[in-house]
Amino acid sequence: MSTKTLILTVLSESEAKAVRSVFNLNDECCVADDKYPVFLCPDNGGSGKATLVACIVDKGNVDAVIATNYLLSKFCPDEAILVGTCAGRPDETKAGDVVVSRLGVHDYGQSTLVEGQAIRFDDTHHSRDLARRFAFQKSNKDLEVKWWPLILSNALKLDLKCLDGIQARLFDKAVASGSQIIDESKMKVLTDANASIFAADQDSAGFARSCEEKKVEWLVVRGVSDCGDRTERKEQATLAAIAAATLVKLYLESASEPGTCQSASKLDDKLSGTLGCTHIWTPTRGNEHQENDDRNKKKLSVIGESSGTTIRLLAQSGYSYLCPRGVFFEKVEAHLKQGGTFNVLISNLFAGDCALSGKEAYHRQAKYNMSLAGYYELKEEFNEQINLRTISFDPIATILITNAYCFYEPYTHILSEREKLLFVSFEMLFDKNAAEHGYLLMKKYFSHLYKNASELS
16 A cells, blocks of 8 residues: 555544544544554545554553554555644643644653753654645645634534633644653743743654654644643543644645645745755744754764865855864864865955944954964965955855755844844755756855955965
8 A cells, every 4th residue: 555644643532533533534444454543544635645544552652663663664654644632831822722843852751850950852853844844734824714613523523512712723833752741840841941842742752753763754743632731631632633633634635736735845846856955944933053953963964975075165254164163173174184175265354345343343353363263273284275265245145065065054134133143044955966056056156256256365
């Protein structure tokens, strides 16, 4: 059986029951399996590939790993979505809201979640492409028209009482997952540790880990059943699961219809198929440092893989690459030791449009001086392998070009604000192996500036 989407859920009497109701799955839809209940959705959108719904049965990250590994191996889906309920953060969410794990799943493991004690997140899992495609739901005008009426109709099918205060809003945030049953105080510990966390459960980390190991696109979609009150959870769990499952169903339907979520795939085609842009790091409030760490890891890896080639850099000061304190300095030094070359283009702090004054000038001057000191240190050891030129204006972006990749980070902020807010710009990765167009545009732009730049005296 060729499977497009595998939807996983937990707890047969609440979450799985709700999902089966939303997708109209009766016993006749059951696919024979000796381990887990699996159901074939009657409408697959005409894609020729099946949508399956499976129940993990037992709650917890360990069981989630075991079940997800088994189901992924057996059905080989293109994508997997974990649907169910969660505890939400009381200062931001209410029952019936849905949290989608666009900002990742943070695994806090066996941490006891005691206020005043530091939390150690064992791992953080990030859903990339599927999360981006799913995010188009939020801008879909049909969502607010269709979503709530479908929630109500599915609730009526199960004869559920729609409690006062229940609502349905969509949050693209992070999910925390670990061993603890969450109450309000434990949720506060999690959100204090990471402000992007809007939901907590006991299954998502195991599910995400298994999907990443199997290289399957994944996403977690959780309906808020409570904000730490276990009594409320019992009353509202099924309705919260309906809200999450209904959202997933709308996504699957719109993805198969022209003119709706097709816009997401068309955008992907243009970015990756034409420009060769295979990744975009997008910092949002609460995940700035994680996104910065992720893109730095990728750059370090790419520089390390560029042995014997020429690396090109356009930047304001080049501090991160030239200063010995910079995050990429050791990799640049190793690159030069392996016979590679490094051509750098930075702003001349004392020429043209770069002239500054006051506090900003002080900080820029300090970084500029440390970059030059690091450059002269490398120049003395590696001579013609490293070259630096200057331009009389601030570039509109930092551009790092290796033999196969180009990193493009536009400056989308006022310079003076940069000292106050870290990582406020997004960054794009162009892969020459995916498509040459974007990579060659950046390379030609750099070559034009470098040819007309001033030699450093």
